Amino acid sequence: MNEAQLVARVRELFSPRIGDDAAVVDDQVFTTDMLVEDVDFTRAIPLATIARKSLAVNLSDLAAMGAAPAYALVALALPEWARERADELLVSLANAAKEHGIEIIGGDLSRGEKLTIAITAVGRIVTRPLLRSGAKPGDRLYVSRPLGASAAGLSLLSKNDALSYAEREFAESCIRRHLDPEPELALGLALAKIPQVTACIDVSDGLSTDVHHLCEASQCGAEIERERIPVFPDLAAYGPKLGIAVREAVLDGGEEYALLFTSSLRESELSRLTGRPVYRIGRMTRERGVVLVDGGAARPLEPRGFDHFA
């Protein structure tokens, strides 16, 4: 089975609550994410960083739902090498949990050939849950921060070229964004309080894929203006020299953990209400499908982001 077939089967067999970034039950939301060695990270990454990221990807799902972090459970499969340094992992997890106000209330320890971290996070709905399904034709489409750094960071992780001082600074900031993504928890909570925010998802698979997820759930289409998509600082300048496909990093790069959301409100109004910049990148349309307007030409934007089984 490919991913699409599997997801279709999951929706057939299991709860209709499945399909959003987290499942809503009364005033709680539930989400789970598993990170696997040699699929999601390698042993070259510090254990403390892997632990922080494992929690962050779950917190980002809570953020996309407009929920406040409440509880988490952590199941670990530890190979020998990771067991010897398990303290590093546990301390980092405890610190990250403290920082984001989530209480780790349970876990499971097991052996395994590959380090595997499965975290389940529980969030509390404060005002209302943000769903993927509320966008309406005519709504403006927003992204919460500049894109492209995570894919660039992943590509730069494996580079050993001699870099200039400025290039090294740029590379390090991209790598940091890839390894230590910041979940948009405060923004998610702020958006949930604004009645004119209609839908939300986090950019985990890549903009081109996640906008399709949002459109499908909302049963409408979207038109994105290429020039409006905010690009990570200096990516356009340094990217090409460092062998990074900038356009792909921005449009298809996964693990951004920015929020992608829709609202009838204007950019200035949303910025005022949330107290921070947000970026209008297009609008929702009645016609299905996603269109990218680039230099005057409009073309379909195919979902070329992360495929969990590619």
Add this chain to the structure above:
Amino acid sequence: MNEAQLVARVRELFSPRIGDDAAVVDDQVFTTDMLVEDVDFTRAIPLATIARKSLAVNLSDLAAMGAAPAYALVALALPEWARERADELLVSLANAAKEHGIEIIGGDLSRGEKLTIAITAVGRIVTRPLLRSGAKPGDRLYVSRPLGASAAGLSLLSKNDALSYAEREFAESCIRRHLDPEPELALGLALAKIPQVTACIDVSDGLSTDVHHLCEASQCGAEIERERIPVFPDLAAYGPKLGIAVREAVLDGGEEYALLFTSSLRESELSRLTGRPVYRIGRMTRERGVVLVDGGAARPLEPRGFDHFA
């Protein structure tokens, strides 16, 4: 770090809610368990069976807390071979969930070299949570069903000897108990309703280890009478011929998922109140440590059950 060091560190760093079969938060309990290929099962086991068991071990934790199943989340790392047959796994999971009245509300699909199933289960407290920590010196110690079949089944799984008809029947019933354990959900709920039931745990690591867990949490000791421990039917008769160490299977065998619990009430009274047999195997003592009385002699019972990192 060995398991004891890891567990000590987890208790230091994380929530004091950790330490029971599941974490209690208001009227909910939360638990997570991860099963890993070549650690907890092999590819020789049908996917449908692995899926059922993954859910059952989590449900057993809810049973030990006296909670009713409510919701579950399932994170899967699927290698190529399992992806091709994923439908078998998903259908089995859906059926097992339906059978036990638990709603699967979320999940995560990922690649992985080894099939890994991490399930988080949420239970609802109906009357009160059963904890490990309530046992008092003088309480009677009970087990919910005969022991030994799971360890025997595991050992018989890898045997290819020619068996007589009766031996084969016995072997199959042991293997079934190992692969398809029945969580004691109804008993857990019934025990929670009886105020004189003071503590409870499920036998997942093995009687000799789990009685120590219960004693440590309750800050007391226990005395177990060897002759009183109910032994799985025919295990004493067929076990030795089939190469099974019966004493070890009963005392140290893990993955039984029987309940081990304490109460001031007598066996007949508890059987009447729960409407089923329960087995008194000893009593709780003021003196710390666990003593096994066997043929008139009393010796310390060391925890020789499952070590997650052995």
